[in-house]
Amino acid sequence: MYCYRIMLLDAMCFVLVFIVIFSFLLFDTGSSGNKVGLYVTQSTSLMQWGIRHSCEVANQLISVDRIIEYTDLESERQLKKTKSQMTQSWPSDGRIEFRNVTYKYAYEIEPVLHQISFKVLPRNKICVVGRTGAGKSSIIGALFRMAHVKVLIEIDGVDTSTIELNLLRSKISIIPQQPFLFSGTLRQNQDPFNQYTDDEIYNALDDIKMRHIVSGNQGPDLTVLANGGNFSNGQRQILCLARAILKKNTILVLDEATANVNAQTDEIIQQTIRSKFANCTVFAIAHRLNTIIDYNRGLVIDGGRSVEYDTPYNLLTKPTGYFNEMVQALGHKEFDRFLEIAKSRNAFEVINS
Structure with a gap:
């Protein structure tokens, strides 16, 4: 054409x-x-x-x-829980359970997820891996109820299909693959509803090692250009992490958050997640295979189905496993290095369990 x-x-x-x-x-x-x-x-x-x-x-x-x-698009369903059924601190544990979940983007098309089932224990770090088009990001779409979800997703024992969308999505923090910054001020980007003090914003910037950007007279009122044009891609990604720190939610979702950043920025993000979200449930879509080694469980998706769900060490030691095959493709040296790291972490978890 x-x-x-x-x-x-x-x-x-x-x-x-x-x-x-x-x-x-x-x-x-x-x-x-x-x-x-x-x-x-x-x-x-x-x-x-x-x-x-x-x-x-x-x-x-x-x-x-x-x-x-x-x-002309149909509005999203807005079902609400009564006050007697919901508590102000929900979710307090961050327990997530998928039960035979089927997910599709429109009623007339085929589903992209087929009967996905798994459980995420409170304060566990879960990493979702799979080849391109396997349905990794659709897991997040189902969690946020972005389209049509069938059967059941529970967070702390509450069926998410019965919760008001604004409430559900406000209780889950997300760091997207493509960071979003809006024209205005840094305060408006970090705290659009004026819920936090200047000290809390400064502390969040300290946690991500970006306090220096507001060291001038403007402070949190620093001007942000459209699409964050006066920040690098890595800085925009880290500022999205600061939003999640301010929210203090018990569930954090990472949608390939380190796919478009350099190794140094990746390390800052991983260190911040380990320190600031140690008591949170972290749900990550992995771009780099070595990311899964640092998590409690790995969920392997293939063709919209859950094919493996176990600790990284058990996934690597499964001779005919999907994850084993993906890591083997990196070469024997990388496989041995991943296996050694996973073995050490597995031993640490056994001692502390």
């Missing part, structure tokens, strides 16, 4: 130049050669101007069409 459009534009330019030149040959206007060249140049410039503006008009009309389409 792209090549066809280029050929069409070339043909239009050729036809225009042909008409302009031959009009001077067929009709004796007394124009000299330099004037003919000027006419040809001006006509092609006008054509470029017309094509550019016609494309802009088409884009603007498409944006209006999209807005109209979005206004």
